Amino acid sequence: MAARTVHVTRYVTPLREGGSMPAVVEADDDGLYVLKFRGAGQGAKALVAEWIAGRLAQVLRLPMPDLVFAELDPVLARTEGDSEIQHLIQASGGLNLALDYLPGAINFDPLAWQPDPALASRIVWFDAFISNVDRTARNPNLMLWHRRLYLIDHGASLYFHHGWDGDAAAATGAFPLVRDHVLLPWADDLDGADAELSARLDRATLRAIVDDLPDAWLQGPDAFGAPAAQRDAYVEWLCRRLDGRAAFVAEARRARA
Structure with missing residues (x-):
C-alpha cells in the first residue's frame, strides 16, 4: 500500500x-x-x-x-x-x-462487548510484537465502529526507541506487560495467531514500511545517526523481534494461564 x-x-x-x-x-x-x-x-x-x-x-x-x-x-x-x-x-x-476519522465510534468496553477470540489472539500477538504498553483495561485504545473492533493510538508502542542508540540486541526479549492486555482473557489461540501473522512478515515487508518514514521524523537532538542509519536500525530490530518471537509468545501464554 x-x-x-x-x-x-x-x-x-x-x-x-x-x-x-x-x-x-x-x-x-x-x-x-x-x-x-x-x-x-x-x-x-x-x-x-x-x-x-x-x-x-x-x-x-x-x-x-x-x-x-x-x-x-x-x-x-x-x-x-x-x-x-x-x-x-x-x-x-x-x-x-x-x-x-470514524464518526460515531465508541470506546471498547469488555463488559459490554465480547471480542472474537481469534481476533483477540491476533491483537495480543501484534501488541507483544510491537511492545505496545497501552492496550490495558484502563486505556484499551480500541474503538467499536459498525459493530467492528478497530485499533487506534500506537504512539506508546516501540517504547525502546526513546533514548535509543540503534542497538537491536534486546529485540528478542519477552514482553512481561502483556499480562495487562485487555484482550488477553479471550486470546485462546496464541500459537495459531503466531503461525498466521508471522507468515505475513519478512525483511522486505518490514523494510518497505520503515522506508516510508519521513526524514523530518528522524532528526533532532536524540537522533543517533542519519535518517538512513536509523531506518536500518528499525528494520534490524523488527527482524530480530520477528525471529525471536517465541519469547514473547511464551510470555503471553504464561500470562494468560
Whole structure:
C-alpha cells in the first residue's frame, strides 16, 4: 500500500482525552481525519511508532483506520482562539500523521462487548510484537465502529526507541506487560495467531514500511545517526523481534494461564 499525503485545510475540534491532544481536521480530499501532531509532548518518536505499528496492522489484516501523512500549514493557528492549540499547530508545521476519522465510534468496553477470540489472539500477538504498553483495561485504545473492533493510538508502542542508540540486541526479549492486555482473557489461540501473522512478515515487508518514514521524523537532538542509519536500525530490530518471537509468545501464554 503506497503512502498517501493529504493537506490539512481546517482544524475542526480537539480531542482532549488524548495525552498528545490530537484533533479532528479536514483535508484537501474532503475527508475528516484524527491528526497526531509532531509538535506534541511525545515528539516525532510517537509518530514513528504510530506509522510503523499502523502499517504493520494493515499488513497483518487487523482492523485499523487508514493512515496518511498530513501536511500542516502553521498559518491555520491564526483562526484558533485557544493559545495552547495555537502553539501546537505552530510547532507542528510540515509533515504530521493522521488516521481516518470514524464518526460515531465508541470506546471498547469488555463488559459490554465480547471480542472474537481469534481476533483477540491476533491483537495480543501484534501488541507483544510491537511492545505496545497501552492496550490495558484502563486505556484499551480500541474503538467499536459498525459493530467492528478497530485499533487506534500506537504512539506508546516501540517504547525502546526513546533514548535509543540503534542497538537491536534486546529485540528478542519477552514482553512481561502483556499480562495487562485487555484482550488477553479471550486470546485462546496464541500459537495459531503466531503461525498466521508471522507468515505475513519478512525483511522486505518490514523494510518497505520503515522506508516510508519521513526524514523530518528522524532528526533532532536524540537522533543517533542519519535518517538512513536509523531506518536500518528499525528494520534490524523488527527482524530480530520477528525471529525471536517465541519469547514473547511464551510470555503471553504464561500470562494468560
